[in-house]
C-alpha cells in the first residue's frame with residue numbers, strides 16, 4: 599500500500615481531524631502523510647461566511663489538489679461540507695461521530711443563560727445558533743465572532759462577549775473541556791447537519807483498491823447512515839452552512855429516526871418534524887423530512903432567508 603497523502607486545512611481543528619484519520623489508517627497498517635492546503639475560508643477572516651457565500655469556501659482548493667492527484671484524500675468537518683459535491687468528487691467515509699451538542703464556553707462560570715434578568719452577550723458566527731437563541735432566549739445578545747477557536751477565545755477574553763456558543767466536538771478536540779459551562783439541549787439547539795463527524799473526500803478517480811482500504815479503516819457505519827439521512831435533508835433545502843437549518847438522526851441496529859427543521863433568521867418561526875424508518879431508508883427519510891418541513895411553512899421561511907442573505 600502506498601503512502602496516503604491526506605490534504606487538510608491548516609487550522610488546529612483541521613489538523614486534529616487529519617491526524618485522527620492518519621491514526622485510524624495507521625491502526626490498519628496504512629502509512630500516511632499530511633499536506634496542508636490554504637483555502638479561501640482561511641484567508642478571508644473579516645467577512646462573515648454567510649456573506650462570502652458558503653459554497654465551497656473551505657473545500658475548493660482541497661478539491662483542486664484531489665483532482666490533480668497531489669493528495670489522495672481530503673479531510674473536513676462533515677458539517678462544513680456542501681450537501682452536493684462538484685462532479686468528480688465523493689465522500690467515501692465518515693468517522694465515528696463525537697457528541698453532537700452545542701455548548702457554552704466561558705471563563706466566567708456563573709453564567710445563567712436562562713435568566714432573562716441577567717444581560718448576556720454570546721459570541722457566535724452561526725446563523726442557526728443566532729436564530730435559535732432569538733427563538734428560545736430573546737434576552738441574549740449575540741455578537742459575531744469568527745476565526746479559529748483560539749482566536750475566538752482571545753476575542754472573548756478581551757471583552758467582546760461573555761461566552762461563546764460552539765460545537766462540543768470542536769471545543770473538546772481542542773482541549774477546552776474545562777471552559778465548557780453548559781451543554782445545550784438537542785431539542786432546542788438541534789445541531790447542524792453532520793456536526794461532530796469528520797468526512798473523507800476523494801476524487802472519483804481514486805484507485806479502487808486504495809479507496810476500499812481507506813473506507814475499511816475509517817468509515818463508521820452508524821455515523822454513515824445518520825449523516826446520509828441528514829445530508830439528504832440538507833440537499834433538498836439547498837442549505838449551506840449559512841442557512842439556519844438543522845437535523846439530527848439517531849439510530850439503533852436497524853432503525854433510524856430523523857428530526858430536523860428550519861428557523862427564521864429573527865427566531866420567530868421554528869419548524870421541526872420527525873420521521874422514522876429503517877437504516878436502508880436513510881436517503882429517503884431525508885427527503886421525506888424536507889417535504890414535511892417545506893409543506894408546513896418551511897418553504898416560506900427558506901425564501902425569506904435567501905432573500906435576506908442575498909441582499
Ligand SMILES: NCc1[nH]cc(CCC(=O)O)c1CC(=O)O
Pocket residue numbers: 675676677678763764765766767768769792793794795796839
Ligand atoms: N463551522 C465551523 C466548525 N466546523 C466544525 C466545527 C466543530 C467540530 C464539528 O462540529 O465537527 C466548527 C466550530 C463550531 O461550530 O463550533
